[in-house]
Amino acid sequence: MSISTEPNVARTRALIRNPGRTCRLFVALGVMALLCWTGAPAAIAAAQGWRIDETHTWVGFKIDAVGFPTTRGHFTHYSGRILIDFERPAKSFTSFTVDSGSVDVGSQSFTDFVKGPALLDAEKFPTLAFTSTQVEKLDARTARVTGNLTMLGVTKPITLTVNVDTDPSAKGSAKERVVAFQATAKIARSDFGMLFGIPLIEDTLEITVKTRALTDE
């Protein structure tokens, strides 16, 4: 199904609040990709609520190193807020926070180290936060979301590339629409004061968010 044939999306303006303790957040990034649907046919209520499919959400990161394997990890607790305007993508907005103490890198001792003062310093900086400042449609399946990331108490602009799949293999229920997103960004962690291990551990940190957004037809 091509994007341009998707109904139900134009003129949609939705505000989703996910203040819950668990998996809600990064749909925001993915949903930004919905903004590339601005050319879709109209026929929908002015506002439509989207929610994250928690069973298909993953918020992770990857970092390469010299003489040490590539480290992959993910976060388990986050929350987010989304405002979507399909007609005027620039008016769209998302913000989210991640519980830095919810990081998981595969073993308890390694996770404890990553949470510690050398890296995430979760005790001193319990959250990572992102607030979008700009959304651009690149093509029918891609959007670029610029925003401010706050990590270790330092706020810097980052850019995410968001791929959208409007026809994911696993459908929701008959009354639901499902859209899958994958948002990625490469950031220089040294910009945020995270200097541990440089240059043996690379400065570039790759963030990936995979999620699905659901909405009732």
Added chain:
Amino acid sequence: MNESAAAWPFALRILHWVSAALVLGTLGFGVYMVQLVHDTAQRFDLTQTHKSIGVTVLALTVARLCVRMFTNAPKPEPAAPLLLIAAKAAHIALYALLFVMPLSGWLMATTTPVRVPTVIFGLFQLPYPLAPDLSAYRLAHAIHVVAAISLAALIALHIAAALMHALLWRDRTLMRMWRGY
């Protein structure tokens, strides 16, 4: 050592065989974790164990030398003078490498930019006396690798010599380290 003893003291024999097991174990362990483990978390945990064993070997080697200083060693079994010199040199080299290996590993852990606390068997943290320094780390790493290869070669020689004593020359050298007489 003033006079030769009839046999190796029990404490030395115990220290020898425990060290042998730990050294062989941690040599293999080190190669395994660096060459074959590609999961970061697993590598992280294995490195902690590797470092814990290395520090244990260092402590045992210090203990062995102390025991050697205060006890008498048995005279070597009769052999050609050159062989005795070679054996002495190999033993000194083994002792030297048993210091170089853990100390170069400690230097690596201290000077690496990837400075992870070394917690010995989860009990106490190893002090890091030096600041991170990439060139010092690379030097320590090179020493650690060369020393590991040298130690493996010397251990092979040591085992071969012990087997020669036991099987070819049929003297008491190996038995004295095993049973003490």
